[in-house]
Amino acid sequence: MWFFSSPQIVFGEGALSYLAQIQGKRAVIITDEQMQKLGFVDLVKEQLAQANVETRVFDQVEPEPCLDTVRRGALMLCDYEPDWIIGLGGGSPMDAAKAMWALYERPDLPPDGINPLEYLGLGKKAKLVTVSTTSGTGSEVTWFTVLSDLNEKRKLGLGSRETLATIAIVDPMFAMKMPPRLTADTGLDALTHAIEGYAGTWHNDFADAVCLKAIELIFRFLPLAYRNGDDAEAREKMHNAAALAGLGFGNSMAALAHAMGHSLGAVFHVPHGRAVSLFLPYTMEFNANAGNYRYADIAKFIGLDGLGEQQLTWQLIAAVRDLAIELDSKTDLMSLGIARDDLNKSMEHLLVNAENDNQIVPSSRQPDRAELRKLFEYAYEGKHIDF
Numbered sequence: 001m002w003f004f005s006s007p008q009i010v011f012g013e014g015a016l017s018y019l020a021q022i023q024g025k026r027a028v029i030i031t032d033e034q035m036q037k038l039g040f041v042d043l044v045k046e047q048l049a050q051a052n053v054e055t056r057v058f059d060q061v062e063p064e065p066c067l068d069t070v071r072r073g074a075l076m077l078c079d080y081e082p083d084w085i086i087g088l089g090g091g092s093p094m095d096a097a098k099a100m101w102a103l104y105e106r107p108d109l110p111p112d113g114i115n116p117l118e119y120l121g122l123g124k125k126a127k128l129v130t131v132s133t134t135s136g137t138g139s140e141v142t143w144f145t146v147l148s149d150l151n152e153k154r155k156l157g158l159g160s161r162e163t164l165a166t167i168a169i170v171d172p173m174f175a176m177k178m179p180p181r182l183t184a185d186t187g188l189d190a191l192t193h194a195i196e197g198y199a200g201t202w203h204n205d206f207a208d209a210v211c212l213k214a215i216e217l218i219f220r221f222l223p224l225a226y227r228n229g230d231d232a233e234a235r236e237k238m239h240n241a242a243a244l245a246g247l248g249f250g251n252s253m254a255a256l257a258h259a260m261g262h263s264l265g266a267v268f269h270v271p272h273g274r275a276v277s278l279f280l281p282y283t284m285e286f287n288a289n290a291g292n293y294r295y296a297d298i299a300k301f302i303g304l305d306g307l308g309e310q311q312l313t314w315q316l317i318a319a320v321r322d323l324a325i326e327l328d329s330k331t332d333l334m335s336l337g338i339a340r341d342d343l344n345k346s347m348e349h350l351l352v353n354a355e356n357d358n359q360i361v362p363s364s365r366q367p368d369r370a371e372l373r374k375l376f377e378y379a380y381e382g383k384h385i386d387f
């Protein structure tokens with residue numbers, strides 16, 4: 001038995017105005033300071049005012065939100081008792097909003113009680129709306145929540161199908177303001193979701209469909225959105241692609257590049273999209289060396305040439321590398337400015353983090369510890385994976 005979970009998705013130009021139609025008394029916008037500065041919080045407030053919904057704002061979500069922030073937000077929710085929670089921003093505010101929602105409805109839960117095996121009974125006090133302002137994480141349509149455990153220097157991958165937003169608003173207006181570097185990092189994150197979602201062992205017909213469409217859109221429109229942020233069509237297509245990729249990996253999981261990227265991010269504070277997409281071609285090679293040729297389907301779908309599955313697979317991996325280079329992204333860990341000594345010192349920590357990351361589970365090839373170490377080392381030097 002399988003599920004395909006999705007919020008109700010409101011997308012395209014003017015999608016935000018949906019908020020003017022909601023029924024309720026009070027809403028809390030969970031966001032970060034940047035969203036205030038960009039004026040995005042005011043835009044949301046205006047719509048809620050039209051719906052006669054009173055609003056408060058929690059704008060203290062930091063990048064890679066920590067458990068403490070989630071607890072503080074949940075306390076505010078318990079105090080104000082909203083019937084709507086609006087997660088506004090990139091992945092961090094939306095993830096934080098999901099976790100705060102869960103703790104608001106279930107104050108008895110420890111944060112790590114938000115897991116797929118626990119029945120939470122959410123939705124009795126409030127509904128969750130996610131409003132994505134970047135085109136990458138897909139958090140608006142997934143039930144995953146990634147939080148930081150600062151004491152343990154690790155990322156906590158939490159989530160329950162119940163923390164899926166009730167409504168996701170995918171309005172391309174928000175994406176227009178992303179600077180080029182953020183456009184590239186988040187867009188490559190979406191590409192990683194879609195490729196891992198398609199090639200991992202939990203792939204399924206429903207997720208495959210949205211992953212393929214997302215990959216096609218990203219190869220076509222990400223370079224355009226990167227080069228010219230004012231290209232409204234490219235921005236809209238990328239905003240949709242990120243949500244499609246989110247639906248894909250939200251229902252088939254990501255894989256090894258995410259496990260390694262989470263691990264690296266927790267130790268060296270590399271932004272999520274930059275970290276996971278850096279590892280993507282290395283892990284694709286690692287999988288392809290063991291005969292995972294699902295990549296060939298993707299290559300065919302986006303119109304790459306090649307004779308047979310093997311050649312098509314290597315064409316796709318080359319295309320992923322070329323795309324990263326076209327977006328001026330770093331393709332090895334050394335270029336990220338990580339010193340060799342620091343890598344060596346942190347290696348044990350990196351390995352343990354990656355091995356314990358739940359995204360490693362659907363990887364089509366499970367690395368043993370020696371292979372995982374070599375993957376990090378090869379990615380450090382930019383060497384092709386030949387094992």
Ligand SMILES: [Zn+2]
Pocket residue numbers: 137189190192193258272273276
């Ligand atoms: Zn990701």
